[in-house]
Amino acid sequence: MSQPILVTGAAGGRQGSTGNRVAKLLLERGLKVRALVHHVDNRSESLRKFGAEVIPDDLLDPDRVRKALQGIKRAYFTYPVDDGLLEATAIFAIAAPGSSTEMVVNMSQLQNTSVAPSFRNLQHRLADQIFDWAQVGAVHLNAPPFFENVRALIAKTVSDQNTIFLPWGGDGNAVIPLVAAEDCARVAAALLSAPDAPDQKRYELVGETPTVNEITSVLSAVLNRPIRYVDIPDERWVQAVQDRINRHALEHLSSLWRFFRTSGIRKGESGFAINGAIERLTGVTPQTLEQFFRLNLESFVGSRPGA
Helix, strand or coil, X not given: CCCCEEEXXXXXXXXXXXXXXXXXXXXXXXXXXXXXXXXXXXXXXHHHHHCCEEEECCCCCHHHHHHHCCCCCEEEECCCCCCCHHHHHHHHXXXXXXXXXXXXXXXXXXXXXXXXXXXXXXXXXXXXXHHHHHCCCEEEEEECCEHHXXXXXXXXXXXXXXXXXXXXXXXXXXXXXXECHHHHHHHHHHHHHCCCCCCCCEEECCCECCEHHHHHHHHHHHHCCCCEEEECCHHHHHHHHCCCCCHHHXXXXXXXHHHHHXXXXXXXXXXHCCCCHHHHHHXXXXXXXXXXXXXXXXXXXXXXXXC
């Protein structure tokens, strides 16, 4: 593949960082990568050392996006959980045909429920339609929350109080579909580096479907100390995290937790099913929640007395 593959969000963020993972996976395979980053810093410099062509870009700037897409046949599109998803998607979708782009692997969200669980999820459903209408060979990766999202939300209280405080329902039986960001990135890299376009245009990437009680039990076993789950009201949770989560993400997660605890959907139903897509596309068994917790033990130590 002579043309570079364009990767948005290539510097990575604080949690899933799928763009950064995809860029590195492609570079490891000896492919050319044009890495779009919002800021030039140590993260982007690391990509440059790996061999990527690093371009500072703004997905909300049509002229810069058009220039970034010049000569690009395949691209990975992801956008942070913040305002601007639909605008960025439209700008990208309008610019891509002018560059004869043939495939856009789009990081999206689960869509197998009749009702969108959140406004952000509705935006993703609309964004997918925009890419389809643009006829740029869009392939949608419909993913649930990442393991990394859970870690970010529970690490401090688990470290300090051995407790998970979340509005996931009082009985702990709500199913929370999850997936490793690493697995999503490996799927994207596999699709982008394949010689031919895939037969499917949409992949549901559910790695695991634990209940709240099972999440707590797995973490207790990994940490070798009892961890408890305490259900809290939505208002209390919002108050606790509003200083570290932007308003858009806060609304999305609040709506998502409400949906999971009230939907009545159980394992194997609707968009909660594990369909084997990750292993089929990558040849590797999806990472389990237990494996993820073991790889991230240091996140749950913190300032806990005696640690």
